[in-house]
Amino acid sequence: MAVGKTQALHGDIAALRAQAEEFRANGALLRSGNQAAVRVLGDLLGTWFGTAANAAAESMGRAEQQVRKLSDAHTDAADAASAGADGIEGYQRVARAAILQAEAEDFTVAEDGAVTAPSALLYVAGDADPGQAVTAQHALDEKARQYETTIKQNLAGMAAEDAEAAAAISSAFANLSEEDMNPEGPPSDHNVEDRSGDPLYPNGEPSLSDIDQGDFGDCWLLAALGSTAMTDPQKIKDLITDNGDGTYTVHFADGDVTVSDDALLDQGNDQAKWVAIVETAYAEHEGGSYDEIEGGDANEAYEDLFGANTGSFDPDTTSDLFFGDNKSPDDSYNDMREALDDGRPVTASVRDRIGIDGGHALIVTNVYERDGVQYVELMNPWASNSDDIINGVEAAGGEAHSDGRIVMNMDDFSEEFYKVRYVEDWD
DSSP states (O other): OOOOHHHHHHOOOHHHHHHHHHHHHHHHHHHHHHHHHHHHHHHHHTSTTHHHHHHHHHHHHHHHHHHHHHHHHHHHHHHHHHHHHHHHHHHHHHHHHHHHHHHHTTOEEOTTSOEEOOOGGGTSOTTSOHHHHHHHHHHHHHHHHHHHHHHHHHHHHHHHHHHHHHHHHHHHHHTOOHHHHSTTOSOOSSOEEOOTTSOSSTTSSOOGGGOOOOSSSOHHHHHHHHHHHHHOHHHHHHHEEEOSSSEEEEEETTEEEEEETTSEEOOSSOOOHHHHHHHHHHHHHTTSOGGGGSSOOHHHHHHHHHOOEEEEEBSSOSOOTTTOOBOOHHHHHHHHHHHHHTTOOEEEEEESOTTOOSEEEEEEEEEEEETTEEEEEEEOTTSSOOHHHHHHHHHTTOEEOTTSEEEEEHHHHHHHEEEEEEEEEOO
């Protein structure tokens, strides 16, 4: 921090105070999330889940110590930032007062805090003895020296406080090991690959074509990522920070996870690097195992990654005694149309239909009306459709292409797909 007259007069310490607030908020999130997990385990101990809860509680005991250590580090960093801001503000107050006073008396204050006295001739009568002018100038120069000493001392104090705050913030995290920051280590229960030579965004920015699911069961996550890349690619850019050293930080709604690009999930296909980064980070976020992200639904990803508010419905009028979230095909079409027009992502899930075994999530890419018939366009996260899918879609009244595209009219779509999931709003 180069501290000078401008910083003393107009210096902004809001950044340090904002940093302190962020550290405190992160520490609170760590504590509250862990406490919630402990409460759930406590509730289970007395039930028939007791044995499993005991095992989980033992594991949580170890995790709790790590969470507490991380939380304490954030608290220490917050204290350091606050103290630095307070110290800078104190020195700034004195320096500012001296600068303003000096300038009010016609002294000139340079950016580095040097003070030059005005000419004594401005104050000595024209018929005054020359000796009086010299004496008056000496007095003014001495006063300039006093102002300069005060100003420079306090400018130096501001710089020292800033450096001390930065060092203290770093120190708060210095004793945390890689295991502390990432207790489980990188996931190792699936093949990984070195992607360090690949561009983050092969198409220049996140795009739907970056999604190419292999044999790993995270279609729900890829459908959420692909639909977001299609409707609002900036959300993906904001999600991932390139740290410039081969590591990337993924900003989940409840905290950050950093992964290295030399050990990313290998789907055995042409998945874009940014997608593999999010997959790997998500596995670490969920506990350090890729098993944790095999199976899920797109709304989990929208919420965990972006903090979005989400909605879902069954696009069919068949009565549903358990969930009651059925909508008519017309209402379903309108809701999907509204979301896509608003730049909000939409996915649709199918189970044991249209040639797909088990559950699978697809990306809704468009809805439109032609000749009075409403249609839905979808993209398979596999980036392809097998012959079974092509035949299955055709048997259901739609058309499917080998590149992963599927088109169905709204009535057929409602019959085959059991759930539509979407972002209601991002905040």
